[in-house]
Amino acid sequence: MIQGKSKTEANYRAVYLDSSSSLKDFALDRKKYYKKYVLNEVVDDEESKAATTGRVVETLLMEPYEFDNRFFMSSCISSPTGLMLSFVEALYKYSMEATDENGNIMRTFEEISKDAYTESGFKIKYDAVISKFAGSDAEIYYNEIRQVRSKGLTVVTTEEVASAERIVEALRTNPVTAEVVNLVDSIRWTVKNQMQIEGYSVDGHLFKSMMDKVIIDHEQKTIQVYDLKCTWSVENFYSEYYLYRRAYIQAYLYYVAMDSLTISESSDLSGYTVLPPRFIVCDSTNYYNPLIYTLSEEDLKEAYEGFEHKGRTYPGVKELIKDLNWAINNNVWNISRKNYINNGLVNLKD
Numbered sequence: 001m002i003q004g005k006s007k008t009e010a011n012y013r014a015v016y017l018d019s020s021s022s023l024k025d026f027a028l029d030r031k032k033y034y035k036k037y038v039l040n041e042v043v044d045d046e047e048s049k050a051a052t053t054g055r056v057v058e059t060l061l062m063e064p065y066e067f068d069n070r071f072f073m074s075s076c077i078s079s080p081t082g083l084m085l086s087f088v089e090a091l092y093k094y095s096m097e098a099t100d101e102n103g104n105i106m107r108t109f110e111e112i113s114k115d116a117y118t119e120s121g122f123k124i125k126y127d128a129v130i131s132k133f134a135g136s137d138a139e140i141y142y143n144e145i146r147q148v149r150s151k152g153l154t155v156v157t158t159e160e161v162a163s164a165e166r167i168v169e170a171l172r173t174n175p176v177t178a179e180v181v182n183l184v185d186s187i188r189w190t191v192k193n194q195m196q197i198e199g200y201s202v203d204g205h206l207f208k209s210m211m212d213k214v215i216i217d218h219e220q221k222t223i224q225v226y227d228l229k230c231t232w233s234v235e236n237f238y239s240e241y242y243l244y245r246r247a248y249i250q251a252y253l254y255y256v257a258m259d260s261l262t263i264s265e266s267s268d269l270s271g272y273t274v275l276p277p278r279f280i281v282c283d284s285t286n287y288y289n290p291l292i293y294t295l296s297e298e299d300l301k302e303a304y305e306g307f308e309h310k311g312r313t314y315p316g317v318k319e320l321i322k323d324l325n326w327a328i329n330n331n332v333w334n335i336s337r338k339n340y341i342n343n344g345l346v347n348l349k350d
Contacts, residue, residue, distance in 0.1 A: 017208040020250035034333040050284035054230030056164035062193040090116035190216040200260035209257040252303035
């Protein structure tokens, strides 16, 4: 029997092991990694609308029964946008910072809202913003996120869910993606959604992974991992997501995670070949055709060793693990390993 771990998303995330997400956080923002994974502080991740849509799509497509465990349906038809959304998010942040252990807000609304006003970037006067906010859907939305975010839920509107449902239908019917997303278990195929693997090792560092879709072909003895991404720019996925969001880290770790199940001769997957992962990329506005981005063995090698693209260097998993282990072992988070070794002296063009 082919197995991965079977836990809820919340329980999976509670397992204290690094993942592609935490390694990406370390690569992009060492301070965030330290606060979130070392100090165990609550760090609010500013999800874009595309990322939220992607999570809803992923849930509706692969685990619809988990929707209520991940999302809270807003009473608003649509969420705030633009500067008002910035104001609401800032208001939430300052409200949480001012809340004590008993749930009491220790600052006045005027004090908090003025800080939020300054941060939001509104050019109109403060009183005008408050007039727009009071009694509006924006205020309802603010009160909803205050109530449910602490429970690990994401507030979504009926408009957002309806949009996600249209994207799911497109993925199921589009000739590019239909064969993959509609595949079910059979004599030839084993299909695993949200497959979890914990405790596999890369260069001696232990990781966990939760993969969106794994398709095992028992006839060809191959294993194909797919990850679903919902973006604003489907046809520019390589530069605007794969590189910018360091998705190559995810691809490499997913590959190693699945390969770890083929090593033991007693495993049901012994002798199977793990193929380079693929990304199913859909448009968060459901306008552009979904695409499947394929990786090569060379792409995986670059993901591990690091590479350059248009004059910019992207550190590989090998270097990132080395840097992370150095930071952990020395408890040094405010300077990189390289700059520490060089006594803080940096060549200007490095």
